[in-house]
Amino acid sequence: MKKVVTLICTVMVASITLLGCSNPDDTKKTEDSKQETTKKKELKADSKATYGFHDVVDVDGLRIAFTKAQLLETEGKKDSVLKLSFELSNPTADTEGFTAINLEVKNKEGELLDVYPGENYGKEIETGTSDKGAGYFMVKGSAPFSVTYIDPDHKAVTATWKLAIQK
Known part of the structure; x- marks a missing residue:
């Protein structure tokens, strides 16, 4: 019985000593770095910067990220329509509107592409959605x-954003 009590006391003293030597800031830093790597890169809109796929850009409160650019076949013509897919979020206190026709798309040569008359996105994004x-x-x-x-x-x-075609 005396050996069991001594063993328990030794384990308790060792545990207290180890806990006292640990640094809680190290644990917090590890958790913070894990969260940063899983979070999408969020950037404030800068007219001089060029962004890429999955860069979340805050344009006066509305957050925009392009996820895919692909060529579609229409009316028997292969690669005649460019589809740009995007994700939007609104963390602001106000409803934010977004329409795809507010996008200015230029090709490699700098020519402006016309909007294709189809189901282009246009909605009001409610607060927090x-x-x-x-x-x-x-x-x-x-x-x-x-x-x-x-x-x-x-x-x-x-x-x-500078976007290449994805297959």
Whole structure:
């Protein structure tokens, strides 16, 4: 019995000593770094910067990320329509509108692509919600495509993405 009590006391003293030597900040740093690697890269819109796929860009409160660019076949013509898929989120206190026709899309040669008359995205995004959608454009020239969003309420706030075609 005396040996059991001694053993229990030894284990308790060792545990207390080990806990006292541990650094709780190390645990917190590890947890923070895990969260950063799983979070999407969020950036503030900068008219001088060029973004890529999955970069979440905050354009005056509306967060925009392009997820895919693909060529579609229409009316028997292969690769005649460019489909740009995107994700939107609104963390602001106000409803934010977004329409794909506010996207200015240019080909590698700098020519402006016309909006394809189809089911282009256009909605009001409520406070605290997210949505997905797509915009369609008539292809001319070659990729990569430069996609610029100009905030209709604050025309000086823009963001540009350089997007290559994905299969």
